[in-house]
Amino acid sequence: xxxxxxxxxTLSLSPGERATLSCRASQSVSSGYLAWYQQKPGQAxxxxxxxASSRATGIPDRFSGSGSGAAFTLTISRLEPxxxxxxxxxxxxxxPYTFGQGTKLEIK
Amino acid sequence: QLHLQESGPGLVKASxxxxxxxxxxxxxxxxxxxxxxxxxxxxxxxxxxxxxxxSGGSTSHHPSLKSRVTISVDTSKNQFSLTLxxxxxxxxxxxxxxxxxxxxxxxxxxxxxxxxxxTVSS
Numbered sequence: 001x002x003x004x005x006x007x008x009x010t011l012s013l014s015p016g017e018r019a020t021l022s023c024r025a026s027q028s029v030s031s032g033y034l035a036w037y038q039q040k041p042g043q044a045x046x047x048x049x050x051x052a053s054s055r056a057t058g059i060p061d062r063f064s065g066s067g068s069g070a071a072f073t074l075t076i077s078r079l080e081p082x083x084x085x086x087x088x089x090x091x092x093x094x095x096p097y098t099f100g101q102g103t104k105l106e107i108k
Numbered sequence: 109q110l111h112l113q114e115s116g117p118g119l120v121k122a123s124x125x126x127x128x129x130x131x132x133x134x135x136x137x138x139x140x141x142x143x144x145x146x147x148x149x150x151x152x153x154x155x156x157x158x159x160x161x162x163s164g165g166s167t168s169h170h171p172s173l174k175s176r177v178t179i180s181v182d183t184s185k186n187q188f189s190l191t192l193x194x195x196x197x198x199x200x201x202x203x204x205x206x207x208x209x210x211x212x213x214x215x216x217x218x219x220x221x222x223x224x225x226x227t228v229s230s
Contacts, residue, residue: 044222047217050216051210056218088154092208096172098157099155102154
């Protein structure tokens, strides 16, 4: 089983700042099958990035994904108030298709 | 527009069996090549992939649940279902059904149901 470790656990930033979230895998995620989700309280997760770097439909271009192998990054170039939420990564290259434990992005 | 909707009991007793159904509208399960998935989230905790099913019936499950889980599809009703046996309090969670963005892959879920809270009582 591929274990995904997200860091930091909590990230405190202000609107307008740049956010960098990390997702590290216990082994290589082949073909870049790595997704990022945003989740707000009481809501289902929302797909942001798939295939490590492809933005999902309707996702603003301030969200970008990068990385390969076992190290991946989600970058939010300029934080908007609505971006403060929980973020999860998921690998879907090897069953079981595991999620990271999440990073909470909070307003500083 | 694709829409997924979970249905099933909100409260079940420990040791009993949970049955949830996901009704899909806006796409035909039988004519698409997607792996339709079940994911759950215990209150205040992270996401856990439970398993996925292809329209042709092939399935994959999380090994920690494999002996208790059955995922099936009813193409005539455009639904897929989750059965989870021998419930414990640890199975209390919001259960989501979802569809991936890419065909032939079992992750990168871009369409989700609203989720249904299942509480297991002792």
